[in-house]
Amino acid sequence: MWHLNQLIPLSPRRFYHFCGLLQPWFFVLSALALAYGLFAGLFLAPADYQQGDGFRIIYVHVPCAMLSLMLYVMMGICSAIYLIWRIKICDMIAFCMAPIGAWLTLCSLLTGAIWGKPMWGTWWIWDARLTSQLILLFLYLGYIGLYHAMNSPSAAKACAILAVVGLVDIPVIHYSVYWWNTLHQKSTIFKLQPTMETSMLLPLLSMILGMGFYIAGLICVNIRTEILAREAHNRWVGILLRKGNAKELIAC
């Protein structure tokens, strides 16, 4: 009978070193995947018959949108684990994911707007995807704002509750916004070709993977810093700093 503690170390100190091991791998894999994705997407994939070369922005927009949603779901799950089993490291993970998720959502909104101008002639349109991305941005900002506004140690639990409530709300938001748009704007819904050509699909998957690994690496960096900051009063942090691993810390 194995315990979760053997698979993923749950104490802050061991998690710090665990992330340190994973971090370089994430960045290397992401560099490889992103390199292929960008090159193939920008140069090798054929132009879309409907939109010409303008469609290539989906290689940035879709990964951003998908990953921002996935990141919020993971944030919600981490918060739920923190609330139920009181594993401190989960709260730290959720806290580190939030700014990254917010930036991703913002990027997806910006790239969505850039995509919209040549496609629909307007910088913004209240369609299902952009609207639900906007609401997701508010969810992220609410979480970050609450964490910083409550300067007490109980901010962690309050924000965890908020994240779980938001997680439950996400399917409702998506469904209702999508339904509302099908009611209103049947003519302006833009759909990608029902089956994408492999040469278009592969770079997209590669970009999604690459960005995913990059985000994982970023989370590792953030969480290592956060662990050091929160556990500063513990002995192992002092020893680590005194050992003179200054280069490692600066790299973080």
Next chain:
Amino acid sequence: MLTVFAQCLRNDLKTLIRQPAQWLHPIAFFGLIVCLFGIGLGSDNTQLIQLSPVIIWVAFLLTAIFTIETLFYRDYEEGVLEQWMVSPYPLWWLMLAKSLAFWLASCLPLIVMMPVLGFSLQLTGTQCLLLLISLLLGSPALTFLGVIGATLTLTVARSGVFLALLLLPLFVPILILGVSVVISLLAHEWPVFQMALLGGISVLTMTFAPFAAAAALKVAIH
């Protein structure tokens, strides 16, 4: 348990009624927003009819958000929330009583006032009635979600706009459903599905919101 519920409800209602500002301000705010829209959109009646359900729902939402901000503040300041936490009765039961008192004292007057504003925005009788029912079905959900938001931001000073930011993602589905009720009627479809869904969401929030609010309250007081 029931006597405690009734007692809590009675106290909160008494407190709210004895402070005229608590129930006059929302009514004035609600009326003001709708009047401003009416003045701005003015003479074009067809456009007004298309927009009036949205205007009323948005005005209702904004009023609810800014009234909820003060829901717990006074009790927190007076120490009453601390006494609730050290009472032998479950906290979620007391939160339920408080939410119901808020709905009765703040939301119900707005809903009663709504037909007057509806007629001023050129809605017909049936449309007003349907909008009224949609508000009746949707406002409990707004109340309970607002209670969660209010308890989470209890210790944050001047939390008005911040609370609006927190509650916006939660209110959007309710807004969409509520507005679609009258829009469907204008398109000559009877909106049974939307109303059922609104009612369902209200019941769902009523079941989990008191517990979430009680948990958030314990976190805030600690």
Next chain:
Amino acid sequence: MSMNYEAKNLSYRLGDSYLFRRINFKLSPGECLHIQGHNGAGKSTLLKILAGLAIAQKGTITWQQNNIHAKPEQYYAAMSYLGHKDGIKRALTPYENIMNCTTNENRCSVAELHALLTTFQLVPLMHRFCYQLSAGQKRKVALASLILQKKPLWILDEPFTTLDLQSSHCFKQIMDQHLHQGGIIVLASHRVEEEANYQHINLSADVNSVC
């Protein structure tokens, strides 16, 4: 069941340092614990932890051999807490506030209510709204609700602030009477003189234990 109130090894950390460490005490019916310390020593925090409003990082508190967090309803049914804030609704009258705090099981008789209010000189103010009362009068309303709840354990944080001399004296007598009847009191106050029969904890001292 005999009422025993015990705390073992309570420690509370704030940020990087401990506010207090290894607080221990044991109280039986009729005993009173007086918590002393300079401003900011952590008296209010300790009382909040005892009331269950905050959680100490280390240590346990037991009431009748049960951990208070394991069976909170049982603990709260026997405990009354008075913090810095009065805990009364200002929009209601003293009479309504006191009636709220006494439930059907513990409802006090009208005679008892009247006697207590006379002691506190609140009878002429009974049907005025609490926001019209002075700070000391509001504090007396809060104390009256606490007393009339008739719970065995009282946790009081600076109960004598804003009270005039006569009311302080009256409340001190009520406290002695409560102890005499087998109640337990935990008290933090600057205004209590050294009593031989009280237990003391001084949070300003380095080593904290019952003396």
